[in-house]
Amino acid sequence: MSDIKKMLVVGSGQMGSGIAQVAAQAGLTVVLNDINEELTERGLKTITKNLTRDVEKGRKTEQEKADVLSRITLSTSLDDSRDVDLAVEAATENMEIKVKIFEQLDAIAPAHAILASNTSSLPITEIAAVTKRPTQVIGMHFMNPVPVMKLVEVIRGLATADDTYQAVHDLAVKMGKTAVEVNDFPGFISNRILLPMINEAIYCVYEGVAEPEAIDEVMKLGMNHPMGPLTLADFIGLDTCLAIMEVLYEGFGDSKYRPCPLLRKYVKAGWLGKKSGRGFYVYE
Structure with a gap:
C-alpha cells in the first residue's frame, strides 16, 4: 500500500496544479484532471511558468524542468483513475461536488488506491462515508502556494487506517513537505x-x-x-x-x-x- 507511484489530481486550479507539480518533482507519474481541456491546459501553463522561474533562478536545470513536465499528463475523464495508487481531489470547497467526485473515484480506482481530499475545512469522515473504502480515505490539506509552502495537514477521518495515514505521511515527506497529523474537526487546525x-x-x-x-x-x-x-x-x-x-x-x-x-x-x-x-x- 505504501508505494505510491502514480497519482491523479482532480482539479487543475491554483491548488491542484501546485499539487501536481510537487508530486511530479518527487518523481511520481501524475495525471492532472479537470472538467475540460481549457482548464487542464491552464493548469499546465501555471506549472510550466513555475518551473521556468526555478530555472531562471538557478534552482533547477532545463533538463530537470523537462523531466518534471514529462511526468505530467492531462485528463478530462475520471476513468483515468483506473491504474492510480492515489487520487487527490482539489475541487471547489463544496460538499456536493466533492461527494460526487469521491463516488466516481471509488467506483473506478483500483481496490488498493487511497482517496484523499485537499479540502480546507470539510469533514473527511463525511466524504469517506460515501465510498466503500472509508479506511483508505484521508485529508491531505496543502497550503497555498503549494510549491513554496512546507505544510501538509494530514487529516484522519473516523475510519482512516494507520497504513493509509503512514503512506500519505511518507508521500508528503517525499514531496519535500512537513506532514502534521490532525484529527477530523471543522477547520482542522490551520x-x-x-x-x-x-x-x-x-x-x-x-x-x-x-x-x-x-x-x-x-x-x-x-x-x-x-x-x-x-x-x-x-x-x-x-x-x-x-x-x-x-x-x-x-x-x-x-x-x-x-x-x-x-x-x-x-x-x-x-x-x-x-x-x-x-x-x-x-x-x-
Whole structure:
C-alpha cells in the first residue's frame, strides 16, 4: 500500500496544479484532471511558468524542468483513475461536488488506491462515508502556494487506517513537505485558528476600529506575521473565507465563529479579493 507511484489530481486550479507539480518533482507519474481541456491546459501553463522561474533562478536545470513536465499528463475523464495508487481531489470547497467526485473515484480506482481530499475545512469522515473504502480515505490539506509552502495537514477521518495515514505521511515527506497529523474537526487546525483571526480583523473594519492598512500593519509589525490578515483574506478569496467560516459556525454551533456581516456583504457585492480586482484593497 505504501508505494505510491502514480497519482491523479482532480482539479487543475491554483491548488491542484501546485499539487501536481510537487508530486511530479518527487518523481511520481501524475495525471492532472479537470472538467475540460481549457482548464487542464491552464493548469499546465501555471506549472510550466513555475518551473521556468526555478530555472531562471538557478534552482533547477532545463533538463530537470523537462523531466518534471514529462511526468505530467492531462485528463478530462475520471476513468483515468483506473491504474492510480492515489487520487487527490482539489475541487471547489463544496460538499456536493466533492461527494460526487469521491463516488466516481471509488467506483473506478483500483481496490488498493487511497482517496484523499485537499479540502480546507470539510469533514473527511463525511466524504469517506460515501465510498466503500472509508479506511483508505484521508485529508491531505496543502497550503497555498503549494510549491513554496512546507505544510501538509494530514487529516484522519473516523475510519482512516494507520497504513493509509503512514503512506500519505511518507508521500508528503517525499514531496519535500512537513506532514502534521490532525484529527477530523471543522477547520482542522490551520483554518480553525486562522479564519476566526481574519474574521475578527474584518469586524475591526466593520466597527470602524481602524482602516484595513492599519489593521494589517499592527499584525505585521506587532505579531511578526509576514502578511496582514486582510491582505491574506483578499489573497485566499473572500468567498472561500466565508465558506470556511460557515463550516466552522455550523460545525461547532458557537457564536464566536459567526461570519462578520461585512464579509457577507463584500461577497454578495462580488468583491472577492485579488481574483476579482477588489476586496479590502483594490487590485489593478
